[in-house]
Amino acid sequence: MRGGLKMSKSRWGVLGTGAVLLLAASVSSAQPATEVSDMVAPRASLAGETYIGPHIGMTFFGHKDVYCRCDVDQNDFLFLGGRFGHFFTDNLAIEATGQFTRPDRVPSYWEFTAGAMWDFTPRVPGWNTYVAAGGGASRPVPYFRGKGVPIAYLAFGSEYRFNKVVGMRLEMKGQYNFRTTLSDQFGPFEQAGRMDLQPNIGVLFHFGGNAQPAIVTPAPAPVAPPPPAPPAAAVTPEPAPAPIATPPPAPPRQPTTDTIDFDRGKARLTNIAKARLDAVALRLRDNPRATVEVVGFPDATGGARGESLARQRAENARQYLVERHGIDASRITTRTDLANASRQGHADIVVTFRNQ
Numbered sequence: 013m014r015g016g017l018k019m020s021k022s023r024w025g026v027l028g029t030g031a032v033l034l035l036a037a038s039v040s041s042a043q044p045a046t047e048v049s050d051m052v053a054p055r056a057s058l059a060g061e062t063y064i065g066p067h068i069g070m071t072f073f074g075h076k077d078v079y080c081r082c083d084v085d086q087n088d089f090l091f092l093g094g095r096f097g098h099f100f101t102d103n104l105a106i107e108a109t110g111q112f113t114r115p116d117r118v119p120s121y122w123e124f125t126a127g128a129m130w131d132f133t134p135r136v137p138g139w140n141t142y143v144a145a146g147g148g149a150s151r152p153v154p155y156f157r158g159k160g161v162p163i164a165y166l167a168f169g170s171e172y173r174f175n176k177v178v179g180m181r182l183e184m185k186g187q188y189n190f191r192t193t194l195s196d197q198f199g200p201f202e203q204a205g206r207m208d209l210q211p212n213i214g215v216l217f218h219f220g221g222n223a224q225p226a227i228v229t230p231a232p233a234p235v236a237p238p239p240p241a242p243p244a245a246a247v248t249p250e251p252a253p254a255p256i257a258t259p260p261p262a263p264p265r266q267p268t269t270d271t272i273d274f275d276r277g278k279a280r281l282t283n284i285a286k287a288r289l290d291a292v293a294l295r296l297r298d299n300p301r302a303t304v305e306v307v308g309f310p311d312a313t314g315g316a317r318g319e320s321l322a323r324q325r326a327e328n329a330r331q332y333l334v335e336r337h338g339i340d341a342s343r344i345t346t347r348t349d350l351a352n353a354s355r356q357g358h359a360d361i362v363v364t365f366r367n368q
Contacts, residue, residue, distance in 0.1 A: 056136040056173075061099045061221035063107075067214025068092055071113070089113045095214070097129065099221065105129045106188075107144070123150040125165060133193060140179070141170040150189060162190045162268065177218055185210040265365040268295070272329065272359050276311055279324035289329060292361050293337035301366040304344045306330050309355040322348040327361045 020353055069218030071089055090113065108126040127146015134140060144167040151160035169183030191205040268294055272285035281289070308326030310318030326346035333339040349355065 039264065054135070056102070056138075057222040058099045058102045058105075058134045059222055061218050062097070063099075063179075063216045063218045064094070064096045065181075065214055065216035066092070066094045069077070069183075069185075069210050069212025071210050073137050090167075090211075091123075091210075092124075093212070093214075099131075102134045103131045103368065104191075105131065109148075121152045123163065124148045125163065127165065136173045136176055139170050139172050161192050164190075171216065172217075174284045176221075179218065181185045181214050181216055183212050183214075185212065232358050255308050267356075267362055267364045270361045270363075272361065274325055274357055274359065276357060278323070279321060279328050281328055284338075285329070286332065289332050289361070290337070292363060293333055293339060295363055296333075296339055296343070297337075299363075299365055302343070302348045303364050303366075304333070304339075304363070305362045306344065306346045307355075307362070308346065308348045309352060309358050309360075310348075310350060311357050319348055319350055322350065329359050329361060334345055 033267055043231050049255040050337050069091055071091055091111045092113070093111035095107055095109040097105045098103040105128070106126070107129055108124070111123040112119050125146055125148030127144055129144035131140050131142045145165065147162065147164045149160035150163055165182055165185055165187040166184040169181060169185075171179045171181040173179040187208040187210060189206050189208060191202065193202055199300070272288050273282070274280070276284070292304070296304065306329045308322035308324070308327045308329075322347070326348065330341075330344045330346050333344060334341050
């Protein structure tokens with residue numbers, strides 16, 4: 013095989029491994045360890061955004077035993093490209109792409125496409141899964157003449173939006189190159205139609221668009237004062253009734269204790285733990301003066317690792333109440349208990365009530 017961007021199996025393995033590592037590093041950097049990992053970002057407004065960015069990928073599904081400069085679809089090659097697009101609604105965008113590869117010293121091979129994209133899950137931050145379709149043309153230059161090779165494509169992928177500006181896109185693109193006639197210095201020749209599969213990875217930079225809508229709580233409607241009571245008719249005063257004994261104040265409500273369980277060696281909240289914390293949050297909203305103490309316990313493992321695990325369990329429970337239910341953080345305290353062997357693998361949520 014001649015020089016250029018032709019990929020061997022070993023290089024293709026390096027490219028795939030690098031893409032997987034880049035994806036894992038990006039996702040882990042976007043989510044701190046203290047964050048509750050399965051919190052879902054609300055729907056974002058993408059209308060009016062314009063985006064641009066580079067990508068890299070492979071083109072293959074060709075005839076491995078035949079190589080011809082006139083048809084790069086017969087071989088596997090690494091390509092470089094870029095895309096430009098604009099969101100007209102939160103889900104619908106129009107985008108154009110250009111790709112370049114140089115399988116040999118000559119010719120260079122270009123592809124240009126344009127199409128529509130539909131974003132099923134517009135979120136910032138989060139995964140934006142989409143489907144796209146369109147068409148365009150490919151052309152080897154400079155030796156070949158003609159109108160180029162018409163192409164049509166269908167793509168499926170997902171872009172992880174780290175924030176309002178930067179995202180990483182992973183895409184699988186299926187492309188069909190139609191049969192056409194080209195010509196070179198030796199005369200016209202027929203290029204057969206062929207399917208192509210193009211996985212690619214890229215970075216996108218977003219500009220403009222609408223700001224995230226602010227959540228405004230409407231002020232309560234003013235309550236009209238009651239009408240004045242009519243003047244009372246003069247009556248003969250009656251003797252004052254005997255004083256009624258005032259009942260003693262009700263005793264203060266006893267604290268409640270809820271226990272949530274964790275998987276061994278883990279601080280992640282399970283669905284059962286979240287359900288119990290939802291009940292605690294309802295109790296706190298009904299009693300605005302109540303306070304909470306979250307006590308985290310380690311597993312059987314002691315030492316610094318056990319203390320860190322117990323602290324993380326308590327902090328994850330506190331963060332869930334604050335972020336998911338809007339409980340004031342000043343009402344919640346956390347601590348660890350490393351000495352109580354009977355409570356290992358748990359966290360206790362103690363709600364203390366005060367008289368109104």
